[in-house]
Amino acid sequence: MKWICMSFRCCSFAAFLKCNIIISRFGFHRFQSHWYHSSPFVDSKNKRLVDTLHSQAVKNGSLLNLDVCNHVLNLYVKSKNLDLAQKLFDEIPVRDTQAWTILISGFAQIGSFGMVLNLFREMQMEGICPNQFTLSSVLKCCSSVSNFQLGKGIHGWILRNGIYRDVVLENSMLDLYLKCRVFEYAKTLFELMEKRDTVSWNIMIGAYLQAGDMEKSLDMFRSLPRKDVVSWNTIIDGLMQKGYERNALEQLYHMVENGSELSKFTFSIALVLVSSLLLMQLGRQLHGRVVRLGIHNDGFVRTSLVEMYCKCGRMDKASLILREMHVDSLRKKFPKVSWKESMTEIISWSSMVSGYVWNGKYEDALKIFRSMVLELVVVDITSVTSIISACANAGIMEFGRQTHAYVHKIGHKIDLHLASSFIDMYSKCGCLNDAWVIFRQTSDPNVVLWTSIISGCAFHGQGKEAIRLFEQMRYQGIIPNEVTFVGVLTACSHAGLLKEGCKYFSMMKEVYHIEPGIEHYTCMVDLYGRAGCLNEIKEFIHENGISHLCVIWKSFLSSCRLHKNIEMGKWVADNILQLEPSDAGTYILLSNMYATNHKWEEAARVRSLMRKREVKKHPGQSWMQLKDQVHTFVMGDRSHPQAMEIYAYLDKLIGRVKEIGYSFDVKLVMHDVEEEQGQVLLCHHSEKLALAYAIIYTASGTPIRIMKNLRICTDCHNFMKYTSQLLEREIIVRDIHRFHHFKHGCCSCGDYW
DNA sequence: ATAGGGTTAG
Numbered sequence: 001m002k003w004i005c006m007s008f009r010c011c012s013f014a015a016f017l018k019c020n021i022i023i024s025r026f027g028f029h030r031f032q033s034h035w036y037h038s039s040p041f042v043d044s045k046n047k048r049l050v051d052t053l054h055s056q057a058v059k060n061g062s063l064l065n066l067d068v069c070n071h072v073l074n075l076y077v078k079s080k081n082l083d084l085a086q087k088l089f090d091e092i093p094v095r096d097t098q099a100w101t102i103l104i105s106g107f108a109q110i111g112s113f114g115m116v117l118n119l120f121r122e123m124q125m126e127g128i129c130p131n132q133f134t135l136s137s138v139l140k141c142c143s144s145v146s147n148f149q150l151g152k153g154i155h156g157w158i159l160r161n162g163i164y165r166d167v168v169l170e171n172s173m174l175d176l177y178l179k180c181r182v183f184e185y186a187k188t189l190f191e192l193m194e195k196r197d198t199v200s201w202n203i204m205i206g207a208y209l210q211a212g213d214m215e216k217s218l219d220m221f222r223s224l225p226r227k228d229v230v231s232w233n234t235i236i237d238g239l240m241q242k243g244y245e246r247n248a249l250e251q252l253y254h255m256v257e258n259g260s261e262l263s264k265f266t267f268s269i270a271l272v273l274v275s276s277l278l279l280m281q282l283g284r285q286l287h288g289r290v291v292r293l294g295i296h297n298d299g300f301v302r303t304s305l306v307e308m309y310c311k312c313g314r315m316d317k318a319s320l321i322l323r324e325m326h327v328d329s330l331r332k333k334f335p336k337v338s339w340k341e342s343m344t345e346i347i348s349w350s351s352m353v354s355g356y357v358w359n360g361k362y363e364d365a366l367k368i369f370r371s372m373v374l375e376l377v378v379v380d381i382t383s384v385t386s387i388i389s390a391c392a393n394a395g396i397m398e399f400g401r402q403t404h405a406y407v408h409k410i411g412h413k414i415d416l417h418l419a420s421s422f423i424d425m426y427s428k429c430g431c432l433n434d435a436w437v438i439f440r441q442t443s444d445p446n447v448v449l450w451t452s453i454i455s456g457c458a459f460h461g462q463g464k465e466a467i468r469l470f471e472q473m474r475y476q477g478i479i480p481n482e483v484t485f486v487g488v489l490t491a492c493s494h495a496g497l498l499k500e501g502c503k504y505f506s507m508m509k510e511v512y513h514i515e516p517g518i519e520h521y522t523c524m525v526d527l528y529g530r531a532g533c534l535n536e537i538k539e540f541i542h543e544n545g546i547s548h549l550c551v552i553w554k555s556f557l558s559s560c561r562l563h564k565n566i567e568m569g570k571w572v573a574d575n576i577l578q579l580e581p582s583d584a585g586t587y588i589l590l591s592n593m594y595a596t597n598h599k600w601e602e603a604a605r606v607r608s609l610m611r612k613r614e615v616k617k618h619p620g621q622s623w624m625q626l627k628d629q630v631h632t633f634v635m636g637d638r639s640h641p642q643a644m645e646i647y648a649y650l651d652k653l654i655g656r657v658k659e660i661g662y663s664f665d666v667k668l669v670m671h672d673v674e675e676e677q678g679q680v681l682l683c684h685h686s687e688k689l690a691l692a693y694a695i696i697y698t699a700s701g702t703p704i705r706i707m708k709n710l711r712i713c714t715d716c717h718n719f720m721k722y723t724s725q726l727l728e729r730e731i732i733v734r735d736i737h738r739f740h741h742f743k744h745g746c747c748s749c750g751d752y753w
Numbered sequence: 754a755t756a757g758g759g760t761t762a763g
Contacts, residue, residue, distance in 0.1 A: 067755080070755055070756085071755055073755085074755050074756075075755095077756090097756085098755070098756060099756090100756090101755095101756045101757085102755070102756050103756095104756085105756060105757065106756095108757085109757095131756080132756095132757075132758090133756045133757045133758085134756080134757085135757090136756095136757045136758045136759090137756085137757065137758085139758085139759095140757085140758075140759090143759095166758090167759085168757080168758045168759055169757090169758075169759085170759085171758080171759035171760075172757095172758065172759050173759090174759080174760090175759060175760075197759090198760085199759050199760050200759085200760085201760090202759090202760045202761075203759075203760050204760095205760090206760070206761075228760095229761080230760055230761050231760090231761090232761090233760090233761040233762080234760070234761050235761095236761090237761065237762070238761090263761085264762085265761050265762055266761090266762095267762095268762050268763075269761080269762060272762080272763080299763090300762055300763065301762095303762095303763055304762080304763075307763080344763090347763060348763090351763080
């Protein structure tokens with residue numbers, strides 16, 4: 001074999017000196033695989049050899065031969081030496097379609113899309129006619145940069161010339177139109193296509209799902225005579241994305257029954273599905289299959305496995321998988337782990353951090369976070385972004401700040417990516433001011449940067465400011481995306497701006513052609529709910545066909561509670577419990593709603609139903625960071641080393657705030673405890689404990705930041721308001737939905753949350 | 754085989 005390779009080298013070398021006749025005579029096909037996999041030219045390390053060939057060719061004048069030129073050009077492109085290719089290309093006296101195409105494809109492959117578009121323009125100006133190879137490279141670029149105009153132009157050109165009607169090219173066009181959000185174009189093209197293959201169908205099935213036309217999409221899917229893995233994956237994932245988790249599961253079972261092949265895509269999708277439905281048994285079966293198929297090394301699959309075990313509360317299993325992964329990448333340390341691998345690893349670490357947070361184990365989250373930073377095989381700047389987002393979600397600002405300092409220390413510029421994640425981190429950790437500093441320091445903001453500051457303002461209840469920013473952004477010609485609209489709508493709902501919210505919701509659909517997703521709908525329901533338009537919510541749910549979404553109903557239910565509409569509340573709760581019979585929050589909300597309105601028997605019935613169905617309550621926890629320690633508090637828990645002190649101080653504090661007008665909101669406690677006991681339960685809510693601890697151990701006058709995994713209760717909210725007034729301290733509480741800034745006895749949420 | 758290519762995932 002070695003000999004063959006050697007002789008091949010000589011022959012091809014000769015071939016380039018004496019034009020390319022010898023290659024074809026030598027029986028090129030015999031060495032096909034070598035040509036691609038071990039040919040010295042394809043390997044970029046052999047740049048020198050290619051160079052030699054080039055200079056030899058220049059010396060003996062064979063570069064005058066266009067064929068040889070194209071060959072050498074192709075070698076440069078294959079070995080990714082685009083600068084050399086460009087240089088040679090400029091030297092070629094007469095350039096044909098092939099030469100242009102080779103260069104264009106080279107730039108397309110390394111992702112220099114701007115370059116491709118420029119070359120294509122030049123090519124047209126020189127009057128050179130593109131062929132299907134050229135068009136396909138250019139279309140790929142158009143689709144990556146969403147260049148609708150050019151794509152449409154090419155499409156028209158193809159139709160006029162009518163010669164390149166090839167299914168692959170038309171599929172690219174479909175994709176392009178969908179990426180540019182012109183669904184109608186795609187639909188028309190699909191109908192006009194002479195030949196459609198499975199890929200075409202898959203694209204359209206995915207598109208209909210994304211557009212929210214579930215029926216049409218399912219019809220198309222069912223009518224497909226030959227479904228491949230991608231068809232199944234598309235339908236399962238799409239259903240899941242739109243919140244039809246049960247239907248997605250059903251399709252997954254169909255897929256297995258049909259004996260379809262399962263790919264790594266299937267597993268990573270299926271595992272996400274399993275984690276949201278908390279079906280650990282099925283998850284373990286999938287895990288087994290993954291191992292048997294030997295695809296457990298795939299980054300995506302592993303991350304989904306880690307996440308699945310985290311969500312199901314099996315942190316031990318999750319950490320085991322993470323460990324295995326880490327050993328693997330250490331083994332791969334030489335040669336250096338690739339960027340993609342290191343990203344994959346960090347994403348898994350981050351999901352582990354959020355897994356601990358999700359399970360209320362904040363100390364462990366911090367521990368794993370620390371080892372993540374210490375043990376990371378590769379710390380490149382892109383991985384820092386993931387670390388920051390882990391800080392943001394876990395609400396551990398000190399680490400985020402340290403990471404910020406680290407970036408400064410290594411002298412890296414804060415680019416748009418970093419800036420956006422810092423803004424997100426600071427605002428999610430309760431420091432909107434720091435987020436603003438970063439925003440102001442960043443020049444040339446893009447849509448992501450704008451979105452992060454807009455969402456930051458939204459979380460903190462600064463609705464008007466968020467809207468002002470949004471309009472300013474639009475004024476500067478930046479096109480908002482779906483995430484931006486989530487921010488804007490959240491801002492409207494948290495600030496009670498009903499009219500504005502409706503305006504932006506229709507603007508999103510009509511002006512920017514963005515199909516609303518679950519988050520957008522939830523914001524709208526919140527918005528109506530806050531304004532007390534309960535009947536409008538009913539209509540809204542009906543009009544938009546979103547009655548299968550649990551989150552929507554839950555938001556509806558809290559509005560019913562707030563506006564004390566028990567009738568509607570009961571109806572809504574029934575709807576939720578049909579969808580999710582074991583949702584603890586619903587039972588608690590419903591029973592509290594009865595209790596608030598003195599319907600003790602009804603409340604008791606709900607509680608006992610909850611016990612009968614063995615619904616487990618997610619325990620309320622609060623945490624705060626002091627230096628580099630996270631302190632966690634659970635209601636009534638006395639395991640903290642300073643517990644005695646904390647409880648004693650809390651009792652004293654309660655006495656003092658009572659003097660300035662605070663009183664217990666006993667209505668929210670379970671009715672079956674005596675009033676005195678109820679007071680005891682309330683005053684030991686986790687956020688109160690955290691507050692007491694914070695006051696004892698932090699300097700007076702500094703703001704206090706507390707994180708909570710559930711929604712803050714009315715009584716604690718009240719308590720925080722009075723305490724902020726009494727001690728003249730700013731108290732910032734992040735609950736599951738938003739921030740509450742308590743200052744001088746008021747809260748930024750305006751008592752609606 | 755001197756030029757290219759489409760759909761699905763965190």
